[in-house]
Amino acid sequence: MIPRPRPERFRLRRTMMFMNAQKPGLIKDAYIYGADSIMLDLEDAVAENQKDAARFSLYHALRSIDYGDTEVIVRINGLDTPHWREDVRVCVAGGADGIRIAKCESADDVHTIERAVEETEREFGVEQGRTLLMAALESPKGVLNAYEICSASERMFGVAISGGDFRKCMQTTPQRDGVDMLFARGQMLLAARAAGIQCFDTVFTNLDDQEGFEAEVLQNKAMGFDGKSLINPRQIRFVHQVFAPTEKEVMQAEKILLAYREQSAAGVGVFTVDGKMIDIAFIPGAERTLRLARACGMYEGDLI
Amino acid sequence: MKNAVGREIPDALLTGGREVYQGKNHMDGRYIQKAAPKTRRCEKPQESKVVESIAQALRQCKAANGMTFSFHHHLRDGDYVVNMVMQTAIEQLGLEELTIAATSLGSAHDPIADYIEAGKVVGIQTSGIRGRMGEVVSAGKLKTPAVIRSHGGRPRAIEGGEVHIDIAFIAAPTSDCMGNCRGIGGKSNCGSLGYAMTDARYADHVVVITDCLVDFPNMPASVEAIDVDAVVVVDSIGNPQKIASAAARISQNPRDLMMAEDVAKVIASTPYFKDGFSFQTGVGGPSLAANLFLEQYMDDRGIRMGWAIGGICGPMVELLKKGKVGKVIDVQDFDLDGVNSIHQTPGHFEMSASQYANPANKGAFVNKLDFVVLAALEIDTSFNVNVLTGSDGVLRGAPGGHPDAAAGSKCCIIVTPLIRGRMATVCEHVVTVTTPGDCVDVLVTDYGIAVNPLRPDLIQCLDAAGIPHVGIETLKEKAYALVGTPDDLEWEEQVVAVLEARDGTILDVVRKIRPFTLG
Amino acid sequence: MEILKPAIAGTMESSDAQVTIEPGTAGIELTLTSSVMNQYGRQIRSTILETLERLGVASARVTVVDKGALDCTLKARVECAVFRSCGQSAANIPWGGAVR
Numbered sequence: 020m021i022p023r024p025r026p027e028r029f030r031l032r033r034t035m036m037f038m039n040a041q042k043p044g045l046i047k048d049a050y051i052y053g054a055d056s057i058m059l060d061l062e063d064a065v066a067e068n069q070k071d072a073a074r075f076s077l078y079h080a081l082r083s084i085d086y087g088d089t090e091v092i093v094r095i096n097g098l099d100t101p102h103w104r105e106d107v108r109v110c111v112a113g114g115a116d117g118i119r120i121a122k123c124e125s126a127d128d129v130h131t132i133e134r135a136v137e138e139t140e141r142e143f144g145v146e147q148g149r150t151l152l153m154a155a156l157e158s159p160k161g162v163l164n165a166y167e168i169c170s171a172s173e174r175m176f177g178v179a180i181s182g183g184d185f186r187k188c189m190q191t192t193p194q195r196d197g198v199d200m201l202f203a204r205g206q207m208l209l210a211a212r213a214a215g216i217q218c219f220d221t222v223f224t225n226l227d228d229q230e231g232f233e234a235e236v237l238q239n240k241a242m243g244f245d246g247k248s249l250i251n252p253r254q255i256r257f258v259h260q261v262f263a264p265t266e267k268e269v270m271q272a273e274k275i276l277l278a279y280r281e282q283s284a285a286g287v288g289v290f291t292v293d294g295k296m297i298d299i300a301f302i303p304g305a306e307r308t309l310r311l312a313r314a315c316g317m318y319e320g321d322l323i
Numbered sequence: 324m325k326n327a328v329g330r331e332i333p334d335a336l337l338t339g340g341r342e343v344y345q346g347k348n349h350m351d352g353r354y355i356q357k358a359a360p361k362t363r364r365c366e367k368p369q370e371s372k373v374v375e376s377i378a379q380a381l382r383q384c385k386a387a388n389g390m391t392f393s394f395h396h397h398l399r400d401g402d403y404v405v406n407m408v409m410q411t412a413i414e415q416l417g418l419e420e421l422t423i424a425a426t427s428l429g430s431a432h433d434p435i436a437d438y439i440e441a442g443k444v445v446g447i448q449t450s451g452i453r454g455r456m457g458e459v460v461s462a463g464k465l466k467t468p469a470v471i472r473s474h475g476g477r478p479r480a481i482e483g484g485e486v487h488i489d490i491a492f493i494a495a496p497t498s499d500c501m502g503n504c505r506g507i508g509g510k511s512n513c514g515s516l517g518y519a520m521t522d523a524r525y526a527d528h529v530v531v532i533t534d535c536l537v538d539f540p541n542m543p544a545s546v547e548a549i550d551v552d553a554v555v556v557v558d559s560i561g562n563p564q565k566i567a568s569a570a571a572r573i574s575q576n577p578r579d580l581m582m583a584e585d586v587a588k589v590i591a592s593t594p595y596f597k598d599g600f601s602f603q604t605g606v607g608g609p610s611l612a613a614n615l616f617l618e619q620y621m622d623d624r625g626i627r628m629g630w631a632i633g634g635i636c637g638p639m640v641e642l643l644k645k646g647k648v649g650k651v652i653d654v655q656d657f658d659l660d661g662v663n664s665i666h667q668t669p670g671h672f673e674m675s676a677s678q679y680a681n682p683a684n685k686g687a688f689v690n691k692l693d694f695v696v697l698a699a700l701e702i703d704t705s706f707n708v709n710v711l712t713g714s715d716g717v718l719r720g721a722p723g724g725h726p727d728a729a730a731g732s733k734c735c736i737i738v739t740p741l742i743r744g745r746m747a748t749v750c751e752h753v754v755t756v757t758t759p760g761d762c763v764d765v766l767v768t769d770y771g772i773a774v775n776p777l778r779p780d781l782i783q784c785l786d787a788a789g790i791p792h793v794g795i796e797t798l799k800e801k802a803y804a805l806v807g808t809p810d811d812l813e814w815e816e817q818v819v820a821v822l823e824a825r826d827g828t829i830l831d832v833v834r835k836i837r838p839f840t841l842g
Numbered sequence: 843m844e845i846l847k848p849a850i851a852g853t854m855e856s857s858d859a860q861v862t863i864e865p866g867t868a869g870i871e872l873t874l875t876s877s878v879m880n881q882y883g884r885q886i887r888s889t890i891l892e893t894l895e896r897l898g899v900a901s902a903r904v905t906v907v908d909k910g911a912l913d914c915t916l917k918a919r920v921e922c923a924v925f926r927s928c929g930q931s932a933a934n935i936p937w938g939g940a941v942r
Contacts, residue, residue: 042855071932072931079917102932253575
C-alpha cells in the first residue's frame with residue numbers, strides 16, 4: 020500500500036482531470052500528465068451495472084498506485100442513487116484525498132455526505148476530518164444555494180459547476196462568449212469567495228475546437244476561477260500556461276512576503292513595498308502567487 | 324562464444340569465417356568481394372517479355388527444388404504476390420526445399436506458415452516476421468534457422484554473396500512489356516520501390532508481377548528492364564487499402580504527444596539542431612508526432628531541415644511542400660500522401676535499400692544522419708533494443724532500418740512508453756538484441772528521459788537546457804514496480820532464428836520458446 | 843464465501859482481465875490464459891489463488907482471460923466476480939479486510 024499524506028484543504032488546483040475509474044489502463048498512471056488533481060469517476064463514466072466492479076478497481080488503484088503529489092479525488096454517484104453510500108465507503112477506505120458530491124443542491128446534501136464520511140472514517144479507523152469534500156452544482160437550485168453549500172462544512176475545499184446538466188436545465192447550449200453560464204459562474208464564484216473556498220469551471224468537451232477551449236480558459240482566468248475540470252490530458256498545458264503568474268507578479272509577491280517577514284518580526288503591521296501600502300490582507304494572495312509560480316517552474320525559493 | 328552485447332552465440336553457427344558481433348564499426352575499412360549473378364543474355368530483338376502465368380515464368384527461369392526466391396515488402400500488409408508465387412511454385416510445380424528471402428514479411432503472409440509446417444519452405448531470410456509465420460518459426464517448425472537482417476544488412480549480404488537469389492519477384496504497381504517498373508501510376512500504388520532494387524540487380528532471374536501493364540517505356544524506372552527476364556500480368560498484386568493507408572495522421576493520444584514533445588525538446592538541445600540538419604523518424608505514434616513539435620522548434624529558431632530519409636508519410640511530405648525540409652529521399656512510402664508525392668513534389672526522390680542503409684557501401688544515407696527517432700518493443704539497462712521478439716519470446720517484429728539508422732546517426736533517440744499492458748518496455752535484459760546499446764543515445768518514455776552514459780556530451784546538452792533526466796536503471800525499476808519483475812523465459816536448445824548485425828556478424832539468436840503452462 | 847451462481851467481472855480490453863466464476867466441488871479449478879503467460883503466468887496464478895483464499899473461497903471453477911492486467915486489476919476482477927456470485931457486490935464490502 021502507498022501511504023498518502025493528509026490532504027491539504029487549500030492547495031494548487033489549476034487542473035482536475037476526469038478519468039473513468041473502471042478503466043485499468045487509464046487510472047494506473049493518470050498522474051504522469053501533470054494535472055494538479057485527478058478525478059476518478061464512479062458516476063457518469065461508469066455504466067449502471069458496473070458500479071460494483073468500478074469500486075473494486077478504484078479501491079486497489081488507490082491502495083497500490085503511487086500518485087505522488089497529484090491529488091486524487093473521486094466523483095461519487097448522486098444522492099438520488101442507491102450507490103453513493105458504498106462509494107463513500109470505498110473512497111474513505113481507499114484513502115482518496117477528496118470526494119466530489121455530484122448534483123449537490125443544498126447544505127443538507129453536503130451534510131448527508133459529511134455524516135456518511137464521518138461514520139466511515141470511524142469504521143475504517145481513518146483520521147477524522149481527513150477526507151475533503153467538494154460540491155458539483157448541476158442545477159439552477161444548486162447554483163441559487165451556492166453560498167449555503169460552499170459554507171456547509173469545514174471539509175469543503177471547493178465548488179465546481181457541471182455545465183452539461185446545468186445547460187440542459189437552463190434550456191441553453193454552450194455559447195462562444197460564455198453568456199449561457201455567465202450568471203451561474205458569477206454566482207458560484209461569489210459564493211465560493213464569500214465562503215473562502217476554491218472555485219472550478221466545468222469541462223470543455225469539444226476536443227476539436229481548440230480555439231473555443233482557449234477562449235473559455237482565458238475567460239475562466241479573467242473571472243477569477245482557481246482552475247478547470249478537464250476531459251483530456253491535452254488540455255492541461257494550456258490551462259497551466261494561462262494560470263501561470265507573470266514574472267512581475269512573482270517578483271512583487273516575493274518582495275511582499277520578504278518585507279512581511281522582516282516587518283512582522285519587528286512588530287510592524289503596515290508597511291510599504293515599492294511605494295505601495297501593504298498589510299496582512301496581501302499575504303494570502305502573495306503566497307498563492309508563489310505557490311503557482313513554483314508549480315509552473317518559475318520560483319525555487321523558500322518563502323512558501 | 325559471447326559477443327560484445329553479452330549474448331552467447333553457438334559455435335556451430337560460427338563457420339566459414341562467420342564472426343560474432345564485436346561492436347559498432349568493427350568491419351570498417353575491410354574489403355569485400357562483390358558477387359555477380361549468372362544471367363541470361365537477350366541479344367535478339369524482342370517484342371515483349373510478357374508471359375501467360377506465374378507458372379510459365381517460373382519454368383522459364385528454371386525454377387527448381389532448393390532455390391531461393393526473393394520478394395520486397397512495399398505492398399506491406401496488402402501484398403498478394405508472395406502467397407501467389409509460393410502457391411504456384413509449391414502446388415502447381417510441386418517444388419520443395421524452397422527459401423524465401425524477403426525484405427520483410429507480415430501478417431499478409433500467414434498462408435506461408437502452412438508451407439513451413441509442410442516442410443516445403445525450409446528457409447526464411449527477412450527483416451521482419453509476424454503473425455502465424457512468426458509463431459510457427461518460433462515453435463521450431465522451420466527446417467533451418469530463419470536469418471533476420473536489417474534493411475542495410477540485406478543488400479550487404481546480397482552484394483557480398485552471402486545470399487544468392489535464384490529468382491527475384493518484383494511486385495510492380497506498373498510495368499511495361501519489357502519489365503521497366505515503377506511504384507506509381509497503377510491501381511495498387513506503393514510509391515518507392517527502393518527495397519526491390521538490389522534484388523533485381525543481383526538475382527540470376529527476375530520476374531516482374533504487375534496488375535497494370537503500361538506503354539513502353541515506363542520511365543523513370545525503379546527496376547529496369549535490363550535486369551528482367553519475364554513479366555506476368557495478374558488481376559491484382561495487392562489490396563490498395565492495406566498497401567498505403569489514407570493519410571497517416573499524427574497521433575492524438577496524449578501519451579504519444581507528451582513523449583513526442585520531449586523528443587523534440589531533446590533534439591533542440593543538441594548542437595546538431597542547426598540549419599540544414601538531417602532527420603529520420605519512424606511512423607509509430609510518438610515518433611511521427613515528433614515532427615509536429617520539431618516544426619515548432621524549427622520555426623522558433625528560424626532554421627530548416629536539410630534532408631529527411633526513411634519510410635515517408637504525409638507529415639514529412641507536408642514539411643517538404645511548406646519548404647521546411649530541403650529534400651526527402653525515400654526508400655518506402657507508408658501512406659497515400661507519400662505515394663502521391665514521390666517523383667512529383669520537387670525534392671522528393673527515391674533511393675535503394677543499399678543507398679539508404681548498407682554499411683558495406685561507400686555512401687549510405689544513414690551515415691550522414693544527424694537524428695533518428697525510433698520505437699522499441701524492449702530496451703534494457705545497457706540500451707540494447709529489441710524490435711523483433713515479443714517479451715513472450717515469440718517472433719513478432721522487424722528490425723527494418725532500426726539498427727542501421729541507430730548506428731549511422733549522431734543522435735539516436737528511442738521513444739517508447741515505459742510499459743505496455745503488463746509488459747515492461749524498459750527491462751533488465753531484452754529478449755533479443757536487435758540494435759546494440761552502443762548505437763542508442765537517448766531514451767524518452769512517458770515516465771522520464773535517460774541518456775546513454777556513453778554520451779556525456781548529450782547529458783551536458785540536456786542539463787544545459789534544463790531537461791530532467793534519470794538513469795535508465797531508475798526507469799527499469801519504475802517499470803518493474805508497476806508490472807512486477809517478469810520471470811525468465813524458458814527456452815529449448817534449438818535455434819529458430821539467427822539475428823545478424825548490420826555488418827554481418829552475429830548479434831543474437833532466438834531459440835525455441837518453451838511456453839509456460841499451468842501444471 | 844460460497845460460490846452460489848455463475849458470475850463474470852472484467853472485460854477483454856487490453857490491460858484488463860475477464861474473470862468467470864462458477865460453483866465447483868473439487869477445490870479451485872483454475873483455467874488461465876494470458877497474453878503475458880510466459881513471463882507472468884506464475885505470478886498471475888498466485889495472485890488469483892491468494893485472492894480467492896483471502897475471500898474464503900474453497901471450491902469454484904475459475905476461468906481467467908488475462909489481457910495484461912496489473913495485479914491490482916486482477917484482484918479487483920476476482921473479488922468482484924466472487925461478490926457478484928454471492929449477490930453481495932453492491933454494498934458493505936469489507937474494504938481493507940478480506941478485500942485488500
